[in-house]
Amino acid sequence: MNMHRTPRRRRSLPVLAAAATVAAALTGPPARATAPVAPAAPAAPSPGAPGLGDPLLPLDGNGGYTVRHYTLDFDWQAPRTPFAATATIRATATQALSRFDLDFAGNVLRSVTVDGRAATFRRDGDELVITPAAALADGRTFTVQAAYTADPTQVRHRDDAISDYGWIPTPDGTVLYPQPNGAKMVFPADDHPSLRAPFTFRVTTPPGLEAVANGRLADRTTAAGGRVRWTYESGQPVTPQYVQLAIGQFTFVDRTGPHGLPIRDAVPDALAAPTERYLKLTPDHVAWLEQRLGPYPFDRYGVLVGDTDLGVALETQGLALIPRADLLGTRVNAEANMVHELTHQWLGVSVALKSWSDLWLSEGHARYYERLHSEAHGGDSLATAMRQAYRRHDQWRHDAGAPAEPTEPDLFRKMRYDGSALVLYALREKVGDTAFERIERAWSTRCRGRAAGTQDFVDLVSQVSGQDLSEFLHPWLHGPTTPPMPGHPDWVVDPVAE
Numbered sequence: 001m002n003m004h005r006t007p008r009r010r011r012s013l014p015v016l017a018a019a020a021t022v023a024a025a026l027t028g029p030p031a032r033a034t035a036p037v038a039p040a041a042p043a044a045p046s047p048g049a050p051g052l053g054d055p056l057l058p059l060d061g062n063g064g065y066t067v068r069h070y071t072l073d074f075d076w077q078a079p080r081t082p083f084a085a086t087a088t089i090r091a092t093a094t095q096a097l098s099r100f101d102l103d104f105a106g107n108v109l110r111s112v113t114v115d116g117r118a119a120t121f122r123r124d125g126d127e128l129v130i131t132p133a134a135a136l137a138d139g140r141t142f143t144v145q146a147a148y149t150a151d152p153t154q155v156r157h158r159d160d161a162i163s164d165y166g167w168i169p170t171p172d173g174t175v176l177y178p179q180p181n182g183a184k185m186v187f188p189a190d191d192h193p194s195l196r197a198p199f200t201f202r203v204t205t206p207p208g209l210e211a212v213a214n215g216r217l218a219d220r221t222t223a224a225g226g227r228v229r230w231t232y233e234s235g236q237p238v239t240p241q242y243v244q245l246a247i248g249q250f251t252f253v254d255r256t257g258p259h260g261l262p263i264r265d266a267v268p269d270a271l272a273a274p275t276e277r278y279l280k281l282t283p284d285h286v287a288w289l290e291q292r293l294g295p296y297p298f299d300r301y302g303v304l305v306g307d308t309d310l311g312v313a314l315e316t317q318g319l320a321l322i323p324r325a326d327l328l329g330t331r332v333n334a335e336a337n338m339v340h341e342l343t344h345q346w347l348g349v350s351v352a353l354k355s356w357s358d359l360w361l362s363e364g365h366a367r368y369y370e371r372l373h374s375e376a377h378g379g380d381s382l383a384t385a386m387r388q389a390y391r392r393h394d395q396w397r398h399d400a401g402a403p404a405e406p407t408e409p410d411l412f413r414k415m416r417y418d419g420s421a422l423v424l425y426a427l428r429e430k431v432g433d434t435a436f437e438r439i440e441r442a443w444s445t446r447c448r449g450r451a452a453g454t455q456d457f458v459d460l461v462s463q464v465s466g467q468d469l470s471e472f473l474h475p476w477l478h479g480p481t482t483p484p485m486p487g488h489p490d491w492v493v494d495p496v497a498e
């Protein structure tokens with residue numbers, strides 16, 4: 001499909017406008033003008049935009065509507081067997097729509113209805129273009145239902161830290177790795193990190209297997225033939241990249257975190273005993289992070305242990321996926337991974353990204369707190385790690401862009417992890433520990449449940465610290481070379497090798 005908007009290198013206005021709309025939708029109904037105005041003629045229906053115009057992934061997300069709720073009905077069979085699936089999406093039009101898009105990749109699409117009437121559809125790359133039988137008025141809430149045969153082997157590859165993403169088959173089931181934009185391989189989605197809606201998951205499994213997904217187990221019934229039907233309600237809205245739905249022979253381990261927070265781990269049966277010595281530390285990790293970032297932002301948490309060779313974990317909402325190897329080695333390594341994914345529940349998941357160029361805020365914070373915790377629990381000192389990152393920083397700028405200037409292929413590179421934790425470390429050295437701690441708590445609590453971006457962070461830093469730090473932060477975040485590290489005049493940057 002042709003782009004309706006020209007991608008721009010820096011964050012574009014359409015993204016900000018869309019994110020602002022989402023933030024408004026999350027915090028309450030939009031303010032309405034109260035002054036009497038002459039009624040305007042309604043705009044003629046037109047197509048919704050095929051993407052939000054994110055500078056890095058311009059076709060991700062869609063224009064013309066806001067998703068209110070997703071329901072996924074999956075009749076799951078076996079790790080590599082296609083199965084019948086239905087996605088039911090309730091949405092509200094934000095313009096008069098002649099047609100609209102969803103993000104959807106692969107699978108075999110059978111039928112699409114809008115409000116129960118057959119709709120015409122075509123597929124154009126990863127865009128599913130739907131034309132309802134009649135145009136949809138601005139403000140109308142409508143229901144799209146897509147029936148398809150799902151392919152649970154569908155996976156894509158990135159050359160950065162993500163590696164494989166999409167459906168990840170396990171020996172007896174599956175786990176999901178949707179980041180960055182793999183949700184569309186699982187269900188038709190409005191898939192951008194700034195967008196979220198509540199989910200209902202209704203999954204049937206063969207006898208002897210368990211299913212787990214984001215949120216609360218609302219119902220579990222056994223049908224004829226011994227198949228089990230599992231219903232999970234996310235309750236709180238979920239960004240598509242943080243959807244989790246896993247099937248396997250799981251042991252559920254229940255714990256209680258601070259203030260009675262329910263914690264339920266889902267662990268493949270054979271891994272339950274060997275991972276318990278680390279998994280039991282989660283309540284301590286929650287308490288440690290609450291001291292720094294304020295109250296845990298969701299109504300439950302748990303670790304899903306992935307029975308896979310996956311190289312990286314993922315902060316799926318309220319149920320972080322951590323591959324088995326991360327929980328079978330040393331305590332320092334296991335806690336680093338656990339604290340990293342748990343930090344994301346505040347920063348990355350609850351405080352979501354306005355655009356992909358803001359990824360440094362999510363990964364930089366997770367790496368910073370991972371290392372801060374590690375320093376106090378047997379790992380390397382934060383200063384040692386930051387000094388090493390400082391040495392490499394010009395090289396990383398050259399290879400993968402400044403922290404807030406990523407290119408799409410180099411999004412999940414070290415610059416967004418240690419290279420961005422280094423920006424937070426520089427800020428701490430500049431303003432001092434007390435002011436830094438106030439900034440961090442303000443960021444995680446004020447932006448809770450919203451999408452927020454780099455400029456929002458810079459503005460908040462200046463406001464909370466009481467000094468204009470935009471000129472200090474700009475070269476750190478956007479410049480071609482690494483600025484001096486406050487308080488460490490002896491730190492040096494290695495020359496760049498081409």
Ligand SMILES: [Zn+2]
Nearest residue numbers: 340344363366
């Ligand atoms: Zn991370």
